[in-house]
Amino acid sequence: MRTVLLLLVSNxxxxxxxxxxxxxxxxxxxxxxxxxxxxxxxxxxxxxxxNRLGFLEGINGFQLKMIQEVITLSVFCIFAITYLKEPLRWNYLVAFGLLLGAVYFMFKK
Incomplete structure (x- = not known):
């Protein structure tokens, strides 16, 4: 959880x-x-x-990067809508859903 919070602030x-x-x-x-x-x-x-904390807690490099990308897109979506005043289109949501699917498979044993 610390890793995710630090990544959120970083992003x-x-x-x-x-x-x-x-x-x-x-x-x-x-x-x-x-x-x-x-x-x-x-x-x-x-x-x-x-990244260091996550790695020490057992999250591998591939998983850290995938977490990073999901957080990056989440933060950017909020930023683009609120600051840049850009619309959130349906195809962006579909692409984001596919990325969440990738996260699921990344952590599947």
Whole structure:
């Protein structure tokens, strides 16, 4: 559970670093890059411990990556709808459902 919570916080920072600038097209690209790097620092402060803790708790690398991707898409969906004001289409939901199926099979013994 700690791993998932750390990954969630990490992905909030990551999403803001990677996509937060999209609504600020007038800002100079070099400034956006530097600000994004600064935000991404905090992403790594949560991401690295999350992966280490998860691995020490018996989650393998493939499983950590799959958890990461589901959390990334979940955080991004909320971000895209609330901040970018983009619609959530049915095909996005189907694709997300298929990814959840992949998680199921990833953890199946």
């Amino acid at each position: 909030i920072f990551m999403t803001i670093a990677w996509y937060g600038h999209l609504k600020h097209n007038s800002a100079a690209l070099w400034k956006v890059i530097l600000i994004s790097w600064g935000i991404a620092f905090f992403e790594y402060c949560f991401q690295v411990p999350a």
